[in-house]
Amino acid sequence: MTNSGALLPVIILAALVLVFGVIIVFGTGLLGPKNTSKDPASQKVKNMPYECGLPGTEMADTKISIKFYLTAILFILFDIEIIFMYPWAIKFLDSIQDGTGGYMLGVMGVFVLLFVVGLIWEVKSKALDWN
Amino acid sequence: MSLSLNDILFYFLAGVAVLSALGVILQSNPIYCALSLALTMVSVAGLFASLSAWFVAGVQLIVYAGAVLVLFVMVLMLFDTKTEKRAFSKGIVSGFFKIVSAAMIFAIAGGAASMSGDARFSKLTGVVSATQSTKDLADLLFKKYLFSFEAMGALLLFIAIGAVALSRIQGGTHAD
């Protein structure tokens, strides 16, 4: 069994969860009582998004500040830098055994330095401040 | 055609990938495009796994599916996107040319690939655990591609600074 088969249980489990979810979601739909009242007003009110009783305001002007989008970008960049650390981390122990530990340390030192500089700049540039 | 487990897996994942790719370009609501792209990413990660490139599959999941697409979805929400009335660019003739050029690219690449004989994957030699393959990758990364590795670090730094600067631009060129 080439090890690509190892994926099968993952897919089976995922399928299982999906099936279970779908059954329940539509199950409650079927089982539960229907909102049979024809009166459009009650339909409207009942389906209105829950605003602690306040009349629902339009979705249109939901303005999400740039901060979130900025965090997402920084997340990607730092995430990739962390991902680059993984192979290094794995290799580090072996490289110490075969004597190239210092070299690996140096290389990662530079990389981490860049990471830190990036982080410091972000902090200094108040990109991460949530007011 | 003896369909071994592996083949089923490949065709399933390939099917999902192609369908979701189609979804990406055909959906009129950009959010759905993003989600179908996420599905593509996951299926591609699966394909990597089927090629026993475990670490890269994991990275694909984390970086692409987990980070880039989250950014896409978040930006789309930022833009309060609605279903686009005209999703495709105007111009029938240019449209025709575009389709033709894409088809040609596929025809040539596909043709070349199919023509190059039936390259079978040789069986894996010896025990290849994900950790071991990652170690080989690390070896390669820090010996042969050291410079590009550091360059990547630098690039990410600059992008971080650039993105922040870009998002802070107040007036555009046509600050009307």
Place this chain on the structure above:
Amino acid sequence: MPTSAVVVDSISSVGLNHYLILSAILFSLGVVGVLMRRNIIVILMSIELMLNAVNIAFVAFSRYLQNMDGQAMVFFVMTIAAAEAAVGLALATTIFKKFREVNIRYFEHLKG
């Protein structure tokens, strides 16, 4: 069960070509997406799609040729893709701030 010794089983009929053809399909779909769509974000997504197609080809060849260079390249392609997405979306936001709508046509205003 990857750790078990090499288990001889029927050599899977799926070869390098299948992966390459898949990669070609995804790439062409990406090209169509870039050319046809009007929304900048969707164009960026199609570009990501094309990059993924390239990644598949890389990994397929790396598996076929039994050396890890392909996977290293995939790494770098991913970084570039992430960087590109970040900058692309930064541009898209500036366009959105200016024109309240994200449409590739607005880049024409930068024609100058």
Place this chain on the structure above:
Amino acid sequence: MGKDVFEITVNILKMFVIFLMMVQAVPILVWLERRGSAFIQNRLGPNRVGPLGLLQLAADAVKFLFKEEFVPRQGVRFMYFFAPIMAMIPGALSFASLPLSVPIKIEPFQMLGQMWGPYTFAFQGYDLGIGIVFVLGISSLGVYSLLMAGWGSSNKYSLMGAVRASAQAISYELALSLSLVGILIVYGTFSFNEIVAAQTGPLTFRAFGAEHVISWLPNWGVFYQPLGAILFFSATFAEANRLPFDLPEAEGELVAGFHTEYAGFKLLMFFIGEYGHMMVASALLATFYLGGYNIPGVMPEDVLAFWQGVVGGNLASILTAVTFHLSLLLRIALLLWIFIQVRWTLPRFRYDQLMNLGWKSMLPWALFNVCVTALWVWFGHK
């Protein structure tokens, strides 16, 4: 999946068992939470339905099944429905990849007039070589359910809540993955089995070029990575939106955050997702830092011999696996109790404090931790 029918069926059954474990965890935990919070607040928890109120949740489950179904008016229907399902996937998939106990060896036995050969079943959903990276990947998918719920319910406040929750999840995922780097450096491998295997026996570590053995301490990861453990543990709180970090759901106008519009079983699914995430977090913590299913000072062979004596045959190896599994469950329960305990003691963070903590303190500390471990390991082995 397996050579013959029996093995395949067993494996598939395993998937079901693991998923049910996760689903069943919710009522137990909810009950525990209610009783726990009552105990902390010096009041009685639910005790009407069944002994000590244990059946309370069963009743709730049935109630949820029959609640009325309704959808917010302009909601994006597909996303509204798919979000709860998506919430469950990360928890299930990552929990299945964890080694829960020692593998069970079954000698050949007679059943249905056919001899079934020897099997060894791994007491684990599936063993992917890249355990850690897989778990991180899957957990990063969790953000989608938040965003989809927020956008699907087309409720301005739920959207705000979803975006805030995802931003928070993202920020702490950074700290999480950095703290894992520490583990990678120490153990030098991705797969959980190897990590757990490495944590047997007394604490032995190399420092200043010599090998030191402290016999009375088990060889757990926490002693190698104390700071890493703390960072990991607090990061998981944020990932699961647990109390100190559950701002998006609790703020005044955000009401219940991204799942405001949900009711009935869909809400329950979100809880399954949340508690699943908590279970995975504590299981990971146990695996990395608390020696997984290893009972300190006790070797699997002894336990097997003991059960051989008592029961004998295949049942013995099954029972040994169960004992080790119970030891793991004990640690997970302990950690879960801490989760609940923290919920009712720590006050909630303001959002900017939360994000500052994530970016400006946890991330640097994680980085510091990585550097220290690297230097420590390097000096140790020089």
Place this chain on the structure above:
Amino acid sequence: MASSKAEFLFAILILAPLLGFVANGLRWKSKNYMLAGTIATAAAGISFISALAIVMRLFGEGAPKAVTADFFQWISIAGLEVPVSFVIDHISALMVLVVTGVGTLIHLFSIGYMSHDERPTKYFAYLNLFLFNMLLLILGENLVLMFVGWEGVGLCSYLLIGFWFTDKEKAAAGMKAFVTNRIGDAGFLLGMFMLFITFGSLGFSEIISKVAGLAAETGWTGPITLAALFLFVGATGKSAQIPLYVWLPDAMAGPTPVSALIHAATMVTAGVYMIVRLSPLFILAPNAMMVIAIVGAATAVMAATIGLTQFDIKKVLAYSTVSQLGYMFLACGVGAFGAAMFHLVTHAFFKALMFLGSGSVIHGMHEEQDIRKMGGLAKYMPLTHLTFFVGWIAIIGLPPFAGFFSKDEILWFAFSSPHGSVWLWLAGFVGAACTAFYMTRLMALTFWGKPRFDEHHTHPHEAGPSMAIPLVVLAILSAVGGFMGIPHVIGEILPGHPGNWLEHWLHGFIAVPAGETHGSAVMEWILMGLSVSIAGLSAITAYFFYVKEPAVVERVKNRMGRLHTLVYNKYFVDEIYFAKIIDPIVNGSKALWAFVDVNFIDRATFVAGDLVKGIGSTARTLQSGNLQQYALFIALGVVGFLAFLFELRASLGKLLMQAFGG
């Protein structure tokens, strides 16, 4: 030592007028005519004296044949050696004395004449410049220097004719003179080229030494004949012969002293002087000589007839000059180069005299030039009348005045010379008759008869001393000038047998036509008698016509009718020129412009412009700013590249085969 002294003298001779020009030129605005006049006259005087000093060297035994002066090497390119060097031999000695002598007198006369002008200094500057150029022309040792002088005098004649350029007509006259001269100069240049090609050098001495041995050419296209003809064309331009004489009558628009100096004495004779210096060359081209003779005779007769009907005093004199030049060319044509030089000198004297006379008349009559409004001026201007009277007798050729000797010599040679013929003599004879008639008419209408002007209003007065002196000197010269070249026939019968000094003087330098002369001494006497009698006869008839019976003139004029109008309008030559040459060229070019230029050249440029714009616009559409269009081009590029990489044909074929082949 002698030569260095010669260089010094030559330098003074030539540079004096130049310095005069520079002095006056720098202060050309000033109105002080007295100062300007004295400077100019002094410069002319100095050059005359130094010329005299050099010429004195030539006299006496053992005196050198020629005095040369070398200054510097002007052009030395691949075979063409043009040294700036000057020579005075027997021919140029005569010429230089005439030019500087008469020039000085005319400068003196101008002081009086130009006293009322606004730009006297500029006038005198031009006069000095003219003198300088004339000296270059005469003394130049090679054709190039002569050509420089040739052009210089042309320029100065233009400047001086158009001196009062504010008057459009005078400016046009100047332009006409210049253009016609230039046409002649073109011929001159071609002649120089021919000479250079055949002889490889332009120096007079070299050419003459190379020509010495050659035989005469018979055909028309021989190099020497062609050179001779071209040079003759140059001469006709400068000396106003048949085709190119039209500018001289109009040149009268300039101030009268200018006409006297340039258009009577010096410049116009340059052509004759050039032919005489190159006589050994012309001798070898009998056909060319024949042409020169015919043109000379024709010009003489035609100009004389036109002179009969002119009413402007200066126009009459101008046509008389053209006619006399015709005689000189007739002489050269028949090979009597000595006679030509003799007539040139004598003509210079009496023509300058008459022009100055007319100048003082015009001055007196307050710029009135129409002789019909004059008459009976003898009383008012006795000295002018007297000097004019001497000039009149000289020109009609009554012995013993200068005119008689030189003209008769020409007529005789026209008859007797090997190249001559009876027809040539007859033409000359008729010309002489007309000359006598119109000169007497002129005298009658201006000086004799009743005054035809309002005496109360205009008071003609005698000219001042500065104008009187030149008149007297020239009158004496006109009277005495003839004795320079007394023909042998007369020489024998006169006591002391004076020989023909001029012939002796020019002997070595001019060529004598080979072949026998037909006609004995007796014939010479007969011809001489004929010409004197016809001159006297026509003078008396003219006197009778215009003084006694003016009415008769009207009757004769009416009877002549058409012939009179023809002659009066100068044979419509100007009109013909305009009709045949100038207008066709102008209209032709206009038509050419209208058709070719507008249709083809303009159209071509417009088309080119539009083409570029067209291409530009198509290129512009490529940069529409539409990013997806750019992306499309990229895709197409990729397709092309891939096709190239995988030789499209093979892969597509296989694909299709797979798809359909099954």
